[in-house]
Amino acid sequence: MATYIKMPKLSDTMTEGTLVKWLKSEGDEVTIDEEIAEVETDKATMTMPTFEEGVIHRIYVKEGEAVPLGAVLALVLEEGEEPPADADTPPANETDSSSEAEPPAADSESGPGTPAPASPSGAPDKPAAPVSTPSGGPYSLPGPVTGDGERIKASPLARRMAADQGVDLSRIRGTGPGGRIVAEDLQFLAGGSGAGTGIGLLPSPTPTGDQTLPLSGMRRVIAGRLLESKTTIPHFYLNIEIDAEPLMTLRAQVNEASLANEGPKYTVNDFIMRATVLAAQAVPAVNASFQGDSVYQYGEVHLSVAVAIDEGLVTPVIRSAQAKSIRDLAGEMKELAGKAREKKLTPDEMQGGTITISNLGAFGIGHFDAIINPPQAAILAIGTISKQPVVDAHNQIVPGQRMWIGMSCDHRVVDGAIGAQFLSELKRYLENPVLLVS
Amino acid sequence: MATYDLIVIGGGPAGYVAAIRAAQLGKKVACIEKERAGGTCLNWGCIPTKALLKNAELYHTLVHHADDFGLSFDKLSFDWDKVVRRSRNVSDKLAGGIEFLFKKNKVDYIRGTGGLAANGKVEVIREEGADPELLTTENVLIATGCVSRGLPFLPFDGEKVIGSREAMVLPKQPKSITIIGAGAIGIEFAYFFNAYGTEVHVVEMQDTVLPIEDNEVSAALEKSLTKQGVKIHTSTKTTHAEVGKKGVTLTIEPAAGGESSTIESEICLVAVGVAPVLPNNAEQIKLDDRGYIVTDERYQSSVPNVYAAGDITGPPWLAHTGSYEAIQAVEGMFDSSYTPKKVGLFPACTYCHPEVASIGLTEEACKEKDLAYRVGKFPFAASGRALAVADSEGFVKILIDEQYGEILGAHIIGAGSTELIAEIALAMNLEATHEEIEATIHAHPTLAEAIHEATSDAFGHAIHI
Numbered sequence: 066m067a068t069y070i071k072m073p074k075l076s077d078t079m080t081e082g083t084l085v086k087w088l089k090s091e092g093d094e095v096t097i098d099e100e101i102a103e104v105e106t107d108k109a110t111m112t113m114p115t116f117e118e119g120v121i122h123r124i125y126v127k128e129g130e131a132v133p134l135g136a137v138l139a140l141v142l143e144e145g146e147e148p149p150a151d152a153d154t155p156p157a158n159e160t161d162s163s164s165e166a167e168p169p170a171a172d173s174e175s176g177p178g179t180p181a182p183a184s185p186s187g188a189p190d191k192p193a194a195p196v197s198t199p200s201g202g203p204y205s206l207p208g209p210v211t212g213d214g215e216r217i218k219a220s221p222l223a224r225r226m227a228a229d230q231g232v233d234l235s236r237i238r239g240t241g242p243g244g245r246i247v248a249e250d251l252q253f254l255a256g257g258s259g260a261g262t263g264i265g266l267l268p269s270p271t272p273t274g275d276q277t278l279p280l281s282g283m284r285r286v287i288a289g290r291l292l293e294s295k296t297t298i299p300h301f302y303l304n305i306e307i308d309a310e311p312l313m314t315l316r317a318q319v320n321e322a323s324l325a326n327e328g329p330k331y332t333v334n335d336f337i338m339r340a341t342v343l344a345a346q347a348v349p350a351v352n353a354s355f356q357g358d359s360v361y362q363y364g365e366v367h368l369s370v371a372v373a374i375d376e377g378l379v380t381p382v383i384r385s386a387q388a389k390s391i392r393d394l395a396g397e398m399k400e401l402a403g404k405a406r407e408k409k410l411t412p413d414e415m416q417g418g419t420i421t422i423s424n425l426g427a428f429g430i431g432h433f434d435a436i437i438n439p440p441q442a443a444i445l446a447i448g449t450i451s452k453q454p455v456v457d458a459h460n461q462i463v464p465g466q467r468m469w470i471g472m473s474c475d476h477r478v479v480d481g482a483i484g485a486q487f488l489s490e491l492k493r494y495l496e497n498p499v500l501l502v503s
Numbered sequence: 504m505a506t507y508d509l510i511v512i513g514g515g516p517a518g519y520v521a522a523i524r525a526a527q528l529g530k531k532v533a534c535i536e537k538e539r540a541g542g543t544c545l546n547w548g549c550i551p552t553k554a555l556l557k558n559a560e561l562y563h564t565l566v567h568h569a570d571d572f573g574l575s576f577d578k579l580s581f582d583w584d585k586v587v588r589r590s591r592n593v594s595d596k597l598a599g600g601i602e603f604l605f606k607k608n609k610v611d612y613i614r615g616t617g618g619l620a621a622n623g624k625v626e627v628i629r630e631e632g633a634d635p636e637l638l639t640t641e642n643v644l645i646a647t648g649c650v651s652r653g654l655p656f657l658p659f660d661g662e663k664v665i666g667s668r669e670a671m672v673l674p675k676q677p678k679s680i681t682i683i684g685a686g687a688i689g690i691e692f693a694y695f696f697n698a699y700g701t702e703v704h705v706v707e708m709q710d711t712v713l714p715i716e717d718n719e720v721s722a723a724l725e726k727s728l729t730k731q732g733v734k735i736h737t738s739t740k741t742t743h744a745e746v747g748k749k750g751v752t753l754t755i756e757p758a759a760g761g762e763s764s765t766i767e768s769e770i771c772l773v774a775v776g777v778a779p780v781l782p783n784n785a786e787q788i789k790l791d792d793r794g795y796i797v798t799d800e801r802y803q804s805s806v807p808n809v810y811a812a813g814d815i816t817g818p819p820w821l822a823h824t825g826s827y828e829a830i831q832a833v834e835g836m837f838d839s840s841y842t843p844k845k846v847g848l849f850p851a852c853t854y855c856h857p858e859v860a861s862i863g864l865t866e867e868a869c870k871e872k873d874l875a876y877r878v879g880k881f882p883f884a885a886s887g888r889a890l891a892v893a894d895s896e897g898f899v900k901i902l903i904d905e906q907y908g909e910i911l912g913a914h915i916i917g918a919g920s921t922e923l924i925a926e927i928a929l930a931m932n933l934e935a936t937h938e939e940i941e942a943t944i945h946a947h948p949t950l951a952e953a954i955h956e957a958t959s960d961a962f963g964h965a966i967h968i
Contacts, residue, residue: 220934
């Protein structure tokens with residue numbers, strides 16, 4: 066039975082999805098529940114399972130393409146089944162936002178006994194019909210539930226007050242009959258008095274036992290990609306100590322001058338980005354990718370920078386970083402980091418990096434080893450800058466500032482000597498930071 | 504000698520309810536009543552007056568509106584004796600009902616005058632002049648209630664200067680009556696006597712009838728009663744009274760001062776309030792400056808294990824609040840883990856015609872508290888049911904908090920309002936907002952629809968106005 070796979074509704078607010086990556090190609094066999102593509106929603110990148118069994122006959126949507134809900138993505142045929150005559154062109158897109166797309170023509174002709182909704186669009190998500198409240202009032206709020214899905218007993222007035230004040234009812238100890246939350250319990254909160262009366266906020270629900278946290282789309286992607294990286298890429302690790310004194314001195318001067326001209330304030334990471342780009346140009350062998358039967362060496366440096374956000378980790382990419390000044394890099398990074406935190410990065414902005422920087426210096430981490438961000442061949446792990454006793458040129462122990470930079474390399478692409486060469490270039494730039502701003 | 508867990512002194516709506524509740528909890532209970540079970544409410548208050556008012560309303564309707572219903576008759580008359588007797592019969596029947604409930608719940612019902620005695624004892628004097636008999640008990644609940652309060656210059660004489668108790672059993676219909684006090688009791692009797700053709704004057708110090716009600720309701724009621732023939736003198740004080748053979752002559756003058764005038768009437772009913780009635784030997788119990796028993800949050804008086812509930816603890820002097828307090832007091836008494844509740848929200852009703860019922864804040868109180876509120880109103884003149892039953896006087900007024908939609912108060916004047924108020928009482932007690940009332944389907948055609956419409960009106964959603 067020929068079945069069209071459509072863009073599913075993967076989040077409540079999703080109106081379109083971007084096909085980030087096909088995990089299957091035309092001609093591949095798929096089984097039920099197998100993940101066939103990564104889809105970027107307004108919230109996260111998620112993998113999309115199929116509910117079909119068969120062979121992907123035709124893929125209609127290219128990677129990176131954004132399509133509305135219900136748009137036909139691919140055609141799956143049963144093994145040995147003849148493709149329909151019009152298989153080369155997708156049927157008209159179902160852009161119905163309810164996602165309850167009608168079965169395509171090929172489907173509706175199938176005989177009785179056919180398993181009902183054959184399209185994945187209907188199955189993985191809940192019907193988009195608005196949740197009606199039992200009272201049916203024009204403004205009624207739905208009854209809140211606890212984390213366990215238990216209904217919270219609260220008066221309508223208390224519910225409205227809580228909603229208005231942004232108070233989580235599951236954290237209120239109700240003093241009404243049977244523990245019902247009443248308005249007084251919220252007035253108490255607002256008043257902030259009543260110590261010793263035993264009413265008020267319950268402690269935040271701290272996990273006192275084991276719990277199962279469902280995977281977010283982003284967590285799923287992180288898990289999949291890093292497992293793949295760590296298990297298929299032969300990592301090796303290098304570390305180098307940088308004298309950060311000149312960098313800190315120059316940064317202070319640059320910032321002073323920049324701020325005086327109402328320019329940006331540069332972070333240490335801005336300098337590291339520029340140094341990485343220059344070092345990668347000097348040792349292009351690290352700016353490469355293992356391609357199975359070849360190594361692909363990139364002509365440009367597209368710099369991935371890891372950004373921690375509430376939900377996990379994203380690595381926005383500064384494209385053609387070799388052509389950008391430190392000022393350009395700093396500005397672009399600031400913008401990308403902001404977008405990352407607001408979850409507004411487009412797939413384009415997260416793809417195509419050639420080398421990655423991960424900086425945990427702000428957390429006081431001395432040095433660490435990072436996992437390579439495939440298909441890249443190297444990732445830098447930047448530690449914190451700390452004051453150290455150092456031995457100077459006159460064999461005197463003096464206070465200095467030091468920083469460790471680690472590098473994880475894909476040994477299939479980068480050998481130890483190449484990695485070392487890159488790191489010593491990086492060190493040279495960072496210890497002569499004037500080269501970074503010229 | 505038997506040892507009781509609880510002896511209740513007083514068998515009114517607080518006392519008998521307390522006794523039965525304690526008995527339900529498995530306690531050994533006695534209830535001492537000096538007159539008849541049921542107290543003022545059942546014998547001399549709420550119940551018999553409602554019977555009289557029903558008679559009055561029926562008579563008034565036949566006299567003034569028979570033609571509206573297509574009725575005609577040659578000579579309509581009434582038998583005053585029978586009017587009063589029906590009212591007494593209702594009381595008798597209900598008082599018997601309380602005695603039955605005592606038996607059913609194994610409460611020892613003791614006729615006599617109760618009093619406190621030393622060392623956990625209660626005395627009861629079964630007949631006047633008899634020696635006090637001592638009963639032993641763990642706890643005492645005083646629910647002795649109140650009686651009508653007289654005026655210093657106009658003491659009750661039981662014939663020409665009377666309280667509500669005498670007013671409901673007058674041997675014959677008075678030609679004229681002056682009622683001092685336009686609270687619920689004064690207004691109900693004003694309606695009652697006026698309906699039968701007695702000339703009625705009502706003198707009230709404050710500037711409205713039913714002064715505790717919402718001003719709009721009071722004004723509407725004053726207008727209605729005036730139209731019915733009651734002569735109402737608000738903002739008026741009584742300065743002097745003379746009781747003569749033919750009746751009572753009252754000197755009245757504007758409360759703010761001014762020229763005085765006189766009202767002559769056969770009878771003067773003093774309905775200015777009530778005064779507490781203490782049990783015997785209550786000297787040790789701390790009273791407030793008006794003589795009501797002071798209780799703590801568990802309804803306990805200044806004497807350990809002696810509790811009090813109902814009218815004897817002060818306003819609002821209502822049967823339904825007294826019963827509520829009694830249950831709370833008893834539950835707290837026998838369950839130390841239970842925190843008794845105090846009367847908060849309660850409906851108040853006046854059973855004249857049109858009836859008045861209210862709960863919560865008046866609009867004046869909302870203003871005084873500087874609340875942001877909305878007013879919703881719906882006249883019964885726009886109610887299909889009210890028109891169908893030819894009783895479309897009055898309106899529903901509801902006050903709703905602007906921010907959260909909380910129902911702040913409701914004020915209803917009109918036939919059936921004393922029944923309608925229960926919906927609002929429940930809604931307010933459950934902290935429903937206007938949304939829940941709006942979302943509730945009200946049967947059609949009913950007077951209750953007016954509540955729905957008034958609520959909707961506060962937000963401009965009313966359909967029928």
